[in-house]
Amino acid sequence: MxxxxxxxxxxxxxxxxxxxxxxxxxxxxxxxxxxxxxxxxxxxxxxxxxxxxxxxxxxxxxxxxxxxxxxxxxxxxxxxxxxxxxxxxxxxxxxxxxxxxxxxxxxxxxxxxxxxxxxxxxxxxxxxxxxxxxxxxxxxxxxxxxxxxxxxxxxxxxxxxxxxxxxxxxxxxxxVDGIFTADPRIVPTARKVDRISNEEMQEMAASGAKVLMLRCVEYARRFGVPIHVRSSFSHREGTWVVESNSEEEGAMEDPIIAGVAHDRSEAKITVVGVVDSPGKAAEIFKAVASEQINIDMIVQNVSALETGTTDVSFTLPKTDGQRAVHTLRAAQEMIGFESLQYDDQIGKVSLVGSGMRSNPGVSATLFQALADNGINIEMISTSEIRVSVVTRDDQLDDAVRAIHTAFGLDSAGGEAVVYGGTGR
Amino acid sequence: MxxxxxxxxxxxxxxxxxxxxxxxxxxxxxxxxxxxxxxxxxxxxxxxxxxxxxxxxxxxxxxxxxxxxxxxxxxxxxxxxxxxxxxxxxxxxxxxxxxxxxxxxxxxxxxxxxxxxxxxxxxxxxxxxxxxxxxxxxxxxxxxxxxxxxxxxxxxxxxxxxxxxxxxxxxxxxxVDGIFTADPRIVPTARKVDRISNEEMQEMAASGAKVLMLRCVEYARRFGVPIHVRSSFSHREGTWVVESNSEEEGAMEDPIIAGVAHDRSEAKITVVGVVDSPGKAAEIFKAVASEQINIDMIVQNVSALETGTTDVSFTLPKTDGQRAVHTLRAAQEMIGFESLQYDDQIGKVSLVGSGMRSNPGVSATLFQALADNGINIEMISTSEIRVSVVTRDDQLDDAVRAIHTAFGLDSAGGEAVVYGGTGR
The missing domain is CATH 3.40.1160.10 (Acetylglutamate kinase-like)
Structure with missing residues (x-):
């Protein structure tokens, strides 16, 4: 039984x-x-x-x-x-x-x-x-x-x-019927994924995929619980979230990409004119951390030679935005920076797939797809199995679709693009 | 504190x-x-x-x-x-x-x-x-x-x-403001009672007064908890339900009557033509008790000489009425009776007061008040501090008012009738 x-x-x-x-x-x-x-x-x-x-x-x-x-x-x-x-x-x-x-x-x-x-x-x-x-x-x-x-x-x-x-x-x-290669409301050609590793699911959830919450996937991964995400409105099989089997992982049949996630819940704060000396970034993020605010992506520009200052940008949940701004303003003199810019008109798109670990060229394909569609990239962050970029909020849907298509994920789009393999 | x-x-x-x-x-x-x-x-x-x-x-x-x-x-x-x-x-x-x-x-x-x-x-x-x-x-x-x-x-x-x-x-x-001498919806001249013994309150609740439930009063009486019933819509003092103080109880100031309660929740079953031999009543009530049904009042007529049979009537909650009828029908042959009458058009009015314990004539005054108002009495039951009678349902309100007036409880009606005392 x-x-x-x-x-x-x-x-x-x-x-x-x-x-x-x-x-x-x-x-x-x-x-x-x-x-x-x-x-x-x-x-x-x-x-x-x-x-x-x-x-x-x-x-x-x-x-x-x-x-x-x-x-x-x-x-x-x-x-x-x-x-x-x-x-x-x-x-x-x-x-x-x-x-x-x-x-x-x-x-x-x-x-x-x-x-x-x-x-x-x-x-x-x-x-x-x-x-x-x-x-x-x-x-x-x-x-x-x-x-x-x-x-x-x-x-x-x-x-x-x-x-x-x-x-x-x-x-x-x-x-919904399970985990999709992208949000079907944005990408009508998105396909249901039959099987996804909990490592990939964890990145998808962390990148804004809403079907499963991150903490639930983390818990399942830690205790090895197989999850079956499925619709209560049908009897179709949904998506199995299972432990990544390292033996199988490199198998030729494995698709390189699990899916495209997006996230509209974040805002960007840019700290302008920070003195480019050791420990300054630490002071900024210590101030924010003291308010229990989680930072996501961080970008530091190359220091301007003539001024010796730099700009530091980071993303954080919109709901914490005003609190972070207040905290930084209060610490402005201590940290030493010129001004703050707060921008909540951003979006983040992430490509997730454990196959990209061993496949160079994934990022290049992604950036090219965005460039071909006239979408400007504001920030970039990567992990072993994920590439995330920040775009303008009003270009995010286009970005999701462009990437989904570029990686052959569209259901009517034939075979998935595969790097270093022969089949999907 | x-x-x-x-x-x-x-x-x-x-x-x-x-x-x-x-x-x-x-x-x-x-x-x-x-x-x-x-x-x-x-x-x-x-x-x-x-x-x-x-x-x-x-x-x-x-x-x-x-x-x-x-x-x-x-x-x-x-x-x-x-x-x-x-x-x-x-x-x-x-x-x-x-x-x-x-x-x-x-x-x-x-x-x-x-x-x-x-x-x-x-x-x-x-x-x-x-x-x-x-x-x-x-x-x-x-x-x-x-x-x-x-x-x-x-x-x-x-x-x-x-x-x-x-x-x-x-x-x-x-x-409501507290315990009244009768339900003010039926008796507009009913008065709030300042103080009532929990013994009296117990009889009032058992007789249909709705402000406090019987089990709550029983619990308070057993553990000596003073209850103050009052309105959440005003800051006026309500009614104190307190232990009856036997020393005070006979005091001249004590009104003999606490109030008039009524109850429309009961029905009457008459078992017609029961053989008048020992043990027959026990068989009837054993059958009903086997269904966990509580009986309230019981009346047995004098046996008719020519037939050697008698009628037994009892009251019980209307909600248990059909169940009791079914149970008795099933036991008809065993018990031996002619027929059953089920009547849910009855009402019960009760006069409660610890003063009546030592005051004869209370019942006579009550029966006279009902007779004067053309109200027929179908059943009578008494305890040391209560007299209850069953009337037609549609005469119940009149009965409550008649008794309330007869015992001088009306707020505009001057002094309460007192038996064996000189006070109000």
């Missing part, structure tokens, strides 16, 4: 009919001979409605109480899903994050899972029940307070439970 | 503005130098909305999952109330029934409190926090399952916490 962990998001649980449809799917999985543990998000708009209620009573509610409020959302969806399963004649039991043994640190609103002790879940599964667990929530280890995991929390709950239960697969149900 | 337990019902927490108003009231109580522990129900229509959702996914949801669903209601109201208090600059922490140590049996949907272990509440209070606790819910002792307490559960939670915390008072906030 296999043990399957399934996760259904809010869009799959929008109303009573959706819940019944999901219940049918779960019962089918059970009837096929599997043990089933299901992780749910809150129904459709519930979380937004709860946030709206909290805004009505307080503009700045305490994190502890906000967690208490928001965790009501999954409580409702999990109980309703259990009822719908019972109505189909099967037996389901719902458990809160706390009851399921999801132990976190005490960072309300963005807690991290530090342990999973799924004793009650294992007992319920062994008794033949389908188990429904509230995603996105846990209980803090020391103070036993209710916590929420923040963005991507339900996916992470599913992967963490799959790891703790040694499940055979963690199925993440969503409203 | 006093320790005050306050309980606010759903109508006091209907929306964000109501929650803010209640928060202000709680903060005022805290600022007056009290420790404050607040028990809340779910907001306004939340419970009905959740029940509607559950009905959409299953006509007959499992009790365990229904409890899981419904307990989301208080979770929302308690978190929102905590936020509103924080917004006023005070510090509040909300706790679920389980966190607050409300330990119950495992009867989902109508669990009974078997212990209260309020360690976390006491710690939070001693740290200076205002504590908000979810009413109506607990956790089962053996299986650690989430339970709900059923009707009157939030009031009972408040009284149970007040007992466990040794609170100075348990304030039950509602949308």
């Amino acid at each position: 296999s043990l399957v962990v399934q996760k259904y998001g809010g869009s799959s649980l929008a109303d009573a009919d959706s819940i019944k449809r999901v219940a049918r799917r779960i019962v089918d999985t059970r009837k096929a001979g599997n043990q089933v543990c299901v992780v749910v998000s809150a129904m459709g708009d519930t979380t937004d409605e709860l946030l709206e209620l909290s805004a009505q009573v307080s503009p700045d509610p305490p994190d502890r109480e906000l967690d208490m409020l928001l965790t009501a959302g999954e409580r409702m969806s999990m109980a309703l899903l259990s009822m719908a399963i019972a109505d189909l004649g099967d037996s389901a039991r719902s458990y809160t994050g706390s009851q399921a043994g999801v132990i976190t640190d005490d960072a309300h609103g963005h807690a991290r899972i530090i342990d999973v002790t799924p004793g009650r879940i294992q007992t319920a599964l062994s008794e033949g029940h389908i188990v429904i667990v509230a995603g996105f929530q846990g209980v803090s280890q020391a103070s036993k307070e209710i916590t929420t995991l923040g963005r991507g929390g339900s996916d992470t709950t599913a992967v963490a439970l799959a790891a703790a239960l040694k499940a055979d697969v963690c199925e993440i149900y969503t409203d | 006093s320790l005050v337990v306050q309980k606010y019902g759903g109508s006091s927490l209907a929306d964000a503005d109501s929650i803010k108003r209640v928060a202000r009231r709680i903060v005022d109580t805290r600022k007056a130098g009290n420790q404050v522990c607040v028990v809340v129900s779910a907001m306004g229509d939340t419970t009905d909305e959740l029940l509607e959702l559950s009905a959409q996914v299953s006509p007959d949801p499992p009790d365990r999952e229904l409890d899981m669903l419904l307990t989301a209601g208080e979770r929302m109201s308690m978190a929102l109330l905590s936020m509103a208090i924080a917004d006023l600059g005070d510090s509040a922490r909300s706790y679920t029934g389980s966190q607050a140590g409300v330990i119950t049996d495992d009867a989902h949907g109508h669990a009974r409190i078997i212990d209260v272990t309020p360690g976390r509440i006491q710690t939070a209070l001693s740290e200076g926090h205002i504590v908000i606790v979810a009413g109506f819910q607990g956790v089962s002792q053996a299986s650690k399952e989430i339970t709900t307490l059923g009707r009157g559960g939030s009031d009972t939670t408040a009284v149970a916490l007040a007992a466990a915390l040794k609170a100075d008072v348990c304030e039950i906030y509602t949308d």
